[in-house]
Every structure is written in C-alpha cells, then in structure tokens.
Amino acid sequence: MTSEDFDPNRIRKDFPALDQTVNGKPLVYLDNAATSQKPRRVLDAIHNYYEQDNANVHRGIHELSRRATVAYEEAREKVAGWINASDPSECVWTRGTTEAINLVSVAWGLDHVGEGDEILISVMEHHSNIVPWQILAARTKAKLRYIEIDDDGRLVLDDLGSLLNERTKVVAISHVSNSLGTINPVKEITEAAHAVGAVVMIDGAQGAVHTKVDVQDLDCDFYAFGGHKMCGPTGIGVLWGRKELLEVMSPFQGGGEMIHIVERDQSSWARVPNKFEAGTPNIVGAVGMGAAVDYLNDIGIERIEAHEREIMTYALQQLGEVPGVKIYGPKSVDEHSAVISFTMGDAHPHDISTILDMEGVAVRAGHHCAQLVMKHFDVSATARASFYLYSTKEDVDRLVAGLDQVAAIFN
Numbered sequence: 001m002t003s004e005d006f007d008p009n010r011i012r013k014d015f016p017a018l019d020q021t022v023n024g025k026p027l028v029y030l031d032n033a034a035t036s037q038k039p040r041r042v043l044d045a046i047h048n049y050y051e052q053d054n055a056n057v058h059r060g061i062h063e064l065s066r067r068a069t070v071a072y073e074e075a076r077e078k079v080a081g082w083i084n085a086s087d088p089s090e091c092v093w094t095r096g097t098t099e100a101i102n103l104v105s106v107a108w109g110l111d112h113v114g115e116g117d118e119i120l121i122s123v124m125e126h127h128s129n130i131v132p133w134q135i136l137a138a139r140t141k142a143k144l145r146y147i148e149i150d151d152d153g154r155l156v157l158d159d160l161g162s163l164l165n166e167r168t169k170v171v172a173i174s175h176v177s178n179s180l181g182t183i184n185p186v187k188e189i190t191e192a193a194h195a196v197g198a199v200v201m202i203d204g205a206q207g208a209v210h211t212k213v214d215v216q217d218l219d220c221d222f223y224a225f226g227g228h229k230m231c232g233p234t235g236i237g238v239l240w241g242r243k244e245l246l247e248v249m250s251p252f253q254g255g256g257e258m259i260h261i262v263e264r265d266q267s268s269w270a271r272v273p274n275k276f277e278a279g280t281p282n283i284v285g286a287v288g289m290g291a292a293v294d295y296l297n298d299i300g301i302e303r304i305e306a307h308e309r310e311i312m313t314y315a316l317q318q319l320g321e322v323p324g325v326k327i328y329g330p331k332s333v334d335e336h337s338a339v340i341s342f343t344m345g346d347a348h349p350h351d352i353s354t355i356l357d358m359e360g361v362a363v364r365a366g367h368h369c370a371q372l373v374m375k376h377f378d379v380s381a382t383a384r385a386s387f388y389l390y391s392t393k394e395d396v397d398r399l400v401a402g403l404d405q406v407a408a409i410f411n
C-alpha cells in the first residue's frame with residue numbers, strides 16, 4: 001500500500017467486530033482509547049496457536065514446547081522492533097501497561113527511592129501512572145510532586161527546572177494523554193530529568209499505538225505499552241527497560257522461570273528478561289501481540305498516523321461546530337492525538353453516551369481513569385470519542401448526527 005491507497009473502508013474489512021449493527025444501526029466504534037478491535041490476522045494467530053502449538057514455554061524438550069517457545073520469543077523480537085529496542089531481551093512481557101509501571105515502581109523503586117527523595121509525575125496521568133507512585137512514596141517516605149496542566153490540557157513545563165533537583169529519583173510521564181489526547185514532549189522532559197540524574201519512565205499506553213516510537217532516540221529508561229489498544233489481545237503488554245537497569249533490579253514476583261538456582265534459604269535469578277517473568281506467561285497473548293505488530297507494520301505506522309491526523313482535523317472541526325460542545329485538550333491537531341474529550345451543554349456525559357449508543361455510536365463517558373484532569377477542568381466526567389486506523393469521516397458524521405439527537409432531547 002502507498003499513502004494514496006490508504007483506505008480505511010478496506011481496512012475495516014479486516015475487523016469482524018466492526019461489521020455489526022448495534023440498536024439496529026451499523027456500529028460506529030469510537031472507544032479505541034479504551035481498547036481497539038482485533039483484525040482477523042490476530043484472531044487467527046490466537047486460534048492457530050491453541051489449535052496447533054499449545055505447550056508451556058522454555059520448559060519442555062518436546063516439539064510443541066519448542067514451537068511455543070519460538071513463537072513466544074519471536075513475538076518479543078517483533079515488539080522490540082516496534083519501539084526500536086536494541087535488544088529483545090530488554091522487553092519484558094507483562095499483563096499490560098499497568099503491570100509494567102507497577103513493576104518499575106516496586107522492583108526499581110523500592111531499592112532506589114528513599115525518605116526525602118522526590119518522584120515527579122503530572123496531573124495529566126492515567127491512574128496507572130499515579131497510584132503505583134503514591135504507594136511507593138508512602139512506603140519510602142518520598143515526596144510525590146506534580147507537573148501541572150494548563151487550560152488547553154498541556155503540561156506546564158516553564159517551571160520544570162524548579163520541579164527537578166538532585167532529590168528527584170524518577171520522572172514518570174505519559175507519552176500521550178488518554179483523557180485529553182495531548183502529545184507530550186517526552187524527549188525534552190527526559191533530557192531535563194537526566195540532567196539531574198533522575199530515571200525516566202514513560203507510560204506509552206496511548207503512545208506506541210498512534211506514533212512511531214524509538215526508545216533509543218527518546219533516550220528514556222523505561223517505556224510501557226500494552227497489546228490491546230494496538231489490535232492485540234488483552235492481558236499482554238511490554239515493559240521496555242534499559243538493559244543495565246533491568247540487570248541490577250530486584251525481581252518483581254517470585255516463582256518458576258525467574259530463578260537460576262533455588263536453595264533452601266535463598267535463590268539466584270535468571271537473566272533478563274526471564275527474571276521478571278515468573279510463572280507461566282501469557283504465551284498466546286504474546287503471540288497475538290506479535291501478530292498485531294506484523295499487521296500494523298504491513299500497513300505502516302506513519303500512514304496510520306497520517307490517516308488519524310486527517311480524521312482528527314475533520315473531527316475537531318465538525319465537533320467544534322456543534323452548539324454547546326466544549327472540547328478539552330490542545331486545539332492544534334499537531335499536539336493532539338486521536339482522542340477528543342468533550343462535554344455538551346448541561347447533558348451529563350453518561351446521557352450523551354447512552355443516547356449515542358442508541359444511534360449505534362460507541363463512545364466512552366466518565367473520568368477516564370484521570371480524576372485529576374477532571375478536577376482541573378472542574379467537571380465530574382467528559383464524553384470521549386477516540387479514533388484509530390479504521391475510523392472514517394462517516395464515523396465522525398454519525399457522531400455529530402448522534403449529538404444532534406442529544407441536543408433534541410436536552411433542549
């Protein structure tokens with residue numbers, strides 16, 4: 001495919017779940033920031049794995065175990081390629097972004113953060129990138145500090161210098177906000193954090209999905225992302241970490257696979273990444289995520305990004321013209337990933353979502369696991385439409401038509 005022949009309508013045919021009616025109307029799925037739909041190729045990879053190769057990994061000498069291990073490790077190579085990791089062993093399989101952040105906060109944090117140290121996060125974070133650090137701060141008596149956001153939903157970075165000091169041990173920041181769509185300048189933040197010796201953890205749950213990520217270029221220390229928002233299955237994700245950090249970190253969980261030798265009183269650990277993969281892993285999840293990477297690579301992330309930008313430009317313009325609609329987040333499409341958070345007059349976002357659902361349009365309503373963002377904007381919830389490679393301008397038109405129904409009911 002060339003960029004000219006990027007056709008979301010053709011891409012939609014790869015996604016069986018998109019081809020259905022909801023409440024008697026063709027489904028318009030605009031809840032991609034919560035989770036994406038899965039292409040046939042991923043569904044087949046999962047099915048074929050269970051039908052033909054299913055066995056436990058790294059343990060058996062028999063053929064099925066060998067095949068399962070090869071599939072599992074090949075998938076690791078694929079996700080490593082997706083973020084340009086220099087070595088697949090820097091990619092640890094996790095349950096998802098949430099577990100990856102918890103892994104770092106516990107396995108790295110408990111050994112490196114102490115009383116009086118500082119942890120810097122932002123008001124924009126998903127709860128997954130707040131709560132683990134609150135727990136760490138409480139356990140270690142460290143201080144949790146916040147980068148504020150402005151009324152356009154951007155990080156206030158003017159005073160970053162004053163938030164960073166030699167006590168800052170870790171800076172944990174989202175690549176892209178799930179509640180506002182803001183694309184954060186994570187490379188610049190990383191550089192500033194490194195200048196004071198802090199370690200940088202990037203929550204890439206919404207980043208690696210929509211844009212080319214190059215962890216070597218970002219120069220961060222940890223990058224977390226999950227499979228289910230990028231066409232893969234739920235229950236699988238990746239923690240990428242710098243090898244030298246992963247190697248000296250304590251284990252996260254104990255059990256099979258993560259050990260080298262077990263004695264009565266003590267054990268020694270397996271090499272990275274196995275040290276962090278205790279127990280039977282989500283093998284089929286890894287295989288499915290690998291298939292998702294293959295699928296997305298065949299289309300091309302740059303072309304997906306360009307398509308999403310086109311949809312976003314159209315959506316921001318169309319929604320901006322709906323009376324009563326207020327959009328939260330940056331106005332410029334260059335700073336705004338494929339998420340639009342909005343409210344509409346006095347209509348509660350839950351009512352907006354319910355009325356849209358009657359029209360076959362699936363959007364999310366709530367605090368989006370970002371209560372601090374809601375608090376900043378003094379709202380309890382927003383409605384959120386989020387787009388992906390299969391979204392079309394017709395989807396946007398159906399959303400706007402659904403909002404006309406909301407207006408008709410509320411006026």
Ligand SMILES: Cc1ncc(COP(=O)(O)O)c(C=O)c1O
Pocket residue numbers: 033034095096097098099126128129174176177178203205206226
């Ligand atoms: C920015 C961000 N961080 C973290 C997460 C948590 O991801 P998961 O629930 O897949 O672990 C999400 C999910 O919505 C997210 O959008």
